[in-house]
Amino acid sequence: MGFGASRGGSISAVLISALAILLMGIFLTISFNIFKIVEEAQSEVQMEVFLEDDADYNKVEVSIARVNGVMDMFYVSKEQAEEEFRRAFKEDRGLLDVLDKNYFPASFRLKIDYGYRSSKGMAEIAKSISEIDGVEDVEYAKVWLERLERVAKILRTTGIITGVVFSVVAMVIIAGAIKLSIYARKKKIAIMMLVGASNSFIRSPFLIEGALIGIVGGLFACGAIYAIIFLVNKYTIIHPTSPPLEYMLALIGFSFLIGVISAQISVSSFLREDG
Amino acid sequence: MSDIVRFENVTKIYERGIVALRDASFAVSKGEMVFLTGPSGAGKTTIMRLIFAEIKPDYGRIFVAGEDITNIKRHQIPYLRRHIGVVFQDFRLLNDRTVAENLDIVLIILGFNARERKKRLLDILSRVGLAHRTNSYPRQLSGGEQQRVAIARALATDPMILLADEPTGNLDPDTSWDIMQNLRQINARGTTMIIATHNYEIVRKIEARVMHIVDGVLVGEKEFSESLKSALFEKR
Numbered sequence: 001m002g003f004g005a006s007r008g009g010s011i012s013a014v015l016i017s018a019l020a021i022l023l024m025g026i027f028l029t030i031s032f033n034i035f036k037i038v039e040e041a042q043s044e045v046q047m048e049v050f051l052e053d054d055a056d057y058n059k060v061e062v063s064i065a066r067v068n069g070v071m072d073m074f075y076v077s078k079e080q081a082e083e084e085f086r087r088a089f090k091e092d093r094g095l096l097d098v099l100d101k102n103y104f105p106a107s108f109r110l111k112i113d114y115g116y117r118s119s120k121g122m123a124e125i126a127k128s129i130s131e132i133d134g135v136e137d138v139e140y141a142k143v144w145l146e147r148l149e150r151v152a153k154i155l156r157t158t159g160i161i162t163g164v165v166f167s168v169v170a171m172v173i174i175a176g177a178i179k180l181s182i183y184a185r186k187k188k189i190a191i192m193m194l195v196g197a198s199n200s201f202i203r204s205p206f207l208i209e210g211a212l213i214g215i216v217g218g219l220f221a222c223g224a225i226y227a228i229i230f231l232v233n234k235y236t237i238i239h240p241t242s243p244p245l246e247y248m249l250a251l252i253g254f255s256f257l258i259g260v261i262s263a264q265i266s267v268s269s270f271l272r273e274d275g
Numbered sequence: 276m277s278d279i280v281r282f283e284n285v286t287k288i289y290e291r292g293i294v295a296l297r298d299a300s301f302a303v304s305k306g307e308m309v310f311l312t313g314p315s316g317a318g319k320t321t322i323m324r325l326i327f328a329e330i331k332p333d334y335g336r337i338f339v340a341g342e343d344i345t346n347i348k349r350h351q352i353p354y355l356r357r358h359i360g361v362v363f364q365d366f367r368l369l370n371d372r373t374v375a376e377n378l379d380i381v382l383i384i385l386g387f388n389a390r391e392r393k394k395r396l397l398d399i400l401s402r403v404g405l406a407h408r409t410n411s412y413p414r415q416l417s418g419g420e421q422q423r424v425a426i427a428r429a430l431a432t433d434p435m436i437l438l439a440d441e442p443t444g445n446l447d448p449d450t451s452w453d454i455m456q457n458l459r460q461i462n463a464r465g466t467t468m469i470i471a472t473h474n475y476e477i478v479r480k481i482e483a484r485v486m487h488i489v490d491g492v493l494v495g496e497k498e499f500s501e502s503l504k505s506a507l508f509e510k511r
Contacts (some may be wrong), residue, residue: 188369188380194327195432196357197384199350 010209013177014216020170021221021255027162028251029225031155032243038152042117047110047125047140049073055134057106063132064108069116069125073108081107105136119145167258174213174262178206182270189270203267207260214259218252278302278338279436279467280326285335287321287491295321297491298335303469305435308462310478311471313488319471322488323438326469327359328352340435357385360429360437360466364444366421368413374400374424375409381431395431403427403457419450426457430466437461439470443477455481 049064051057057075064070076084081104089095116125122145126138182189189202229242242248280303287296296318303309311319324330325337328347336345344355368377375396382392400406403423413421422442429437439458443451455477462468472478478485487494 187367191367191369192380192384193353194356194361194367195381195384195428196353196355198353201353201384 016173017170017217018220020166025225049108050105050137072111171262178266210259210263214256218255281338283336308483318491360434362439364441
């Protein structure tokens with residue numbers, strides 16, 4: 001039944017909720033990029049199992065293969081290990097010449113299942129493998145992995161808090177705008193109630209208004225995020241990727257929900273005190 | 276049972292203990308026309324508001340069309356109100372909408388389609404003699420015309436009962452008389468009518484039952500009616 005009466009309130013609500021969604025979206029983008037780095041790092045997570053010199057590597061291989069979480073492995077012989085060292089430290093070739101024999105241990109390099117690429121999963125695997133006969137030592141980037149996980153955890157917590165805070169801000173603003181809109185139509189609502197309009201009949205235009213504020217705010221925010229990513233890519237040395245379209249659609253959907261819920265809260269409180 | 280409105284020992288107490296209605300019992304029959312008289316603040320409006328469930332009684336029971344509405348559920352109120360038309364002293368029209376749009380809102384609420392709405396609109400407006408003013412805005416109309424629009428709006432739901440709270444309170448005597456004639460015609464077509472007024476001139480001229488209320492108490496209907504009429508005749 002027309003949205004004209006309090007357009008100013010609705011426009012500022014659109015802008016402020018757009019800002020709230022934008023901040024959420026920026027955070028989402030940053031988190032997305034960091035998570036991507038974390039994920040890439042995790043995909044390279046390896047474990048190296050060093051063997052005792054007299055170990056039967058066939059037997060060890062079979063035992064390792066039985067450990068849960070081991071996806072793939074390949075064998076690095078003593079000779080290959082020395083060769084790798086020589087290649088990696090070309091300048092210090094003299095270093096090896098003083099040695100009377102090859103002290104490099106043979107090893108298995110393991111690829112780990114996705115589900116086990118956490119410090120906990122890795123520790124489990126390492127423990128099982130170190131108990132195998134012929135295994136001298138198990139190594140993986142334990143400290144580094146833990147640090148990575150800590151970053152991811154902080155990011156997730158901050159993300160949730162940011163999301164909640166900005167959602168609440170957006171809801172308060174939209175609810176306020178809807179309230180203005182309701183009060184501007186107070187007389188009309190009173191008349192409609194008098195002639196027998198059901199609550200849902202009175203409610204629906206405001207829910208639509210809330211939904212529109214949410215969707216438009218969400219669209220604005222997504223547009224701004226793409227613009228910011230574009231500008232950052234163009235003018236700075238960091239090159240963030242934009243979150244996939246599904247994320248953006250989810251953000252708009254979320255914004256839409258916030259709009260509807262806020263409107264629902266406003267109308268319900270009005271109908272309760274006035275009904 | 277032909278009572279369309281029945282109050283059984285109804286008491287309504289507002290905030291701060293103000294008793295607006297005390298132990299009121301009465302019944303209005305189907306098709307009847309009743310005047311509710313009494314000084315302002317006596318409780319006339321309270322009776323109206325109780326009937327269309329804007330407020331609930333503190334004691335007693337209220338029946339409308341045989342249904343007990345004493346503790347009516349919120350979601351049932353709209354359906355009750357579709358059987359009750361209400362007209363106020365201050366018209367309560369939407370001033371930024373035309374006469375047609377003011378009525379159309381009601382018809383939309385009732386769920387009529389565009390063609391039915393158009394047909395009904397003209398029918399209702401001609402019943403109050405305003406078919407020629409469909410596209411005027413309320414402010415372009417005289418007070419009497421505005422009240423006719425309000426009556427038309429109240430009739431749009433095709434109500435069983437029409438409640439009119441001081442319908443002529445803002446109108447000059449001639450216009451008041453026209454409005455009353457209009458209400459009488461509507462009553463003659465079968466709509467039960469309860470009219471709150473302190474315009475005794477009108478009460479005297481129109482043959483209808485009178486319920487008098489003073490300080491929230493209904494005083495003897497017949498006795499009052501007779502004494503009032505004789506008093507007015509003596510004055511002449």
